[in-house]
Amino acid sequence: MSCPFNVPNPxxxxxxxxxxxxxxxxxxxxxxxIDEARDFLEMFHxxxxxxxxxxxxxxxxxxxxxERGTYHQTGAELQFGARVAWRxxxxxxxxxxxxxxVVRDARQVTDAHGIAAELAEHLRFATNGGRIRSTxxxxxxxxxxxxxxxxxxxxxxxxxxxxxxxxxxxxxxRYVGFTDELLExxxxxxxxxxxxxxxxxxxxxxxxxxxxxxxxxxxxxxxPIAHPTLHWFSQLGLRWHAVPVISNMRLRIGGLTxxxxxxxxxxxxxxxxxxxxxxxxxxxxxxxxxxxxxxxxTSSTNFWQVRAAVELNTAVLHSFRAAGVRIExxxxxxxxxxTFAEREEAAGRRVYGDWSWINGxxxxxxxxxxxxYYDPAEPNPNFWPPA
Numbered sequence: 001m002s003c004p005f006n007v008p009n010p011x012x013x014x015x016x017x018x019x020x021x022x023x024x025x026x027x028x029x030x031x032x033x034i035d036e037a038r039d040f041l042e043m044f045h046x047x048x049x050x051x052x053x054x055x056x057x058x059x060x061x062x063x064x065x066x067e068r069g070t071y072h073q074t075g076a077e078l079q080f081g082a083r084v085a086w087r088x089x090x091x092x093x094x095x096x097x098x099x100x101x102v103v104r105d106a107r108q109v110t111d112a113h114g115i116a117a118e119l120a121e122h123l124r125f126a127t128n129g130g131r132i133r134s135t136x137x138x139x140x141x142x143x144x145x146x147x148x149x150x151x152x153x154x155x156x157x158x159x160x161x162x163x164x165x166x167x168x169x170x171x172x173x174r175y176v177g178f179t180d181e182l183l184e185x186x187x188x189x190x191x192x193x194x195x196x197x198x199x200x201x202x203x204x205x206x207x208x209x210x211x212x213x214x215x216x217x218x219x220x221x222x223x224p225i226a227h228p229t230l231h232w233f234s235q236l237g238l239r240w241h242a243v244p245v246i247s248n249m250r251l252r253i254g255g256l257t258x259x260x261x262x263x264x265x266x267x268x269x270x271x272x273x274x275x276x277x278x279x280x281x282x283x284x285x286x287x288x289x290x291x292x293x294x295x296x297x298t299s300s301t302n303f304w305q306v307r308a309a310v311e312l313n314t315a316v317l318h319s320f321r322a323a324g325v326r327i328e329x330x331x332x333x334x335x336x337x338x339t340f341a342e343r344e345e346a347a348g349r350r351v352y353g354d355w356s357w358i359n360g361x362x363x364x365x366x367x368x369x370x371x372x373y374y375d376p377a378e379p380n381p382n383f384w385p386p387a
Contacts, residue, residue, distance in 0.1 A: 081253030334367020
């Protein structure tokens with residue numbers, strides 16, 4: 001966003017057991033790993049050069065740990081840690097911009113309605129009229145009883161999936177299970193239903209019943225999809241939202257876990273076109289596009305999927321840019337990632353990366369990121385799937 005970060009499958013989608021991802025630190029409920037806290041503090045002082053003395057700050061942290069079993073990170077520590085978490089996210093190709101992330105400190109907001117208001121403000125701020133700003137909003141750290149708050153949606157903006165009596169799905173098939181759960185819990189879907197109904201947020205706060213909160217209309221910017229030369233394309237009725245905000249991952253900084261810390265970058269065109277629209281188990285738009293193009297979809301020798309995907313990517317990129325909404329294309333991002341890798345190595349740091357994710361886009365072999373390997377380790381600070 002321009003990378004998918006470490007986007008996990010939602011809990012109602014099976015994940016192969018062969019690829020588990022776990023935080024490296026002690027993950028007992030709210031446990032603070034003191035060695036991790038010390039390592040992070042040393043990193044912060046080495047890279048950010050704060051004015052306060054390292055050992056004096058370490059004495060403060062140890063005192064807080066002894067008295068409360070946890071400690072409070074300063075705003076500067078939190079901002080630096082969140083940015084480094086992005087820098088070290090192995091599945092993200094857009095990390096050259098890691099220092100530009102805006103960190104919104106909402107740790108004082110503890111009730112579900114307050115969290116919902118902050119989420120709406122995050123969307124408005126990050127959207128910025130289409131000039132997308134990479135943003136993270138962080139709420140209170142977990143304690144010895146676990147998370148204080150969680151957002152149960154995978155992303156802040158996702159579309160409902162309604163399964164009809166004939167088995168067909170209107171909307172996004174990935175979210176049929178979540179949509180069914182929401183309907184069972186009393187959510188009133190729009191009438192008439194459409195393929196792009198924004199799902200409400202499910203916010204869980206300890207000691208409160210879950211809040212099912214509608215997403216304010218003024219916080220959601222959407223882009224209708226058209227093609228610069230294929231004028232029939234708009235008849236497909238496709239559209240997509242402008243800002244991808246990952247909302248259910250845990251942010252780990254200095255031995256503390258923040259289970260409620262939604263964050264966004266901006267879209268890589270491939271995420272919308274090839275994955276969200278193109279995948280057979282999502283909107284499955286490629287057969288319809290191929291039909292409009294006059295391609296034989298019964299043959300694999302004419303590369304109809306690739307040809308349709310190229311036009312779909314062309315349409316999404318054209319539409320977002322025509323609407324003034326920031327989006328990037330994969331070859332340019334691959335070149336920028338090479339620059340990021342060179343900067344990291346020049347700074348004496350390892351370049352962490354999951355090669356299969358860094359190069360998982362259409363035309364990946366044409367980008368320079370294809371031609372080398374990366375350290376697959378995942379050190380903290382980092383983002384982790386929900387526990």
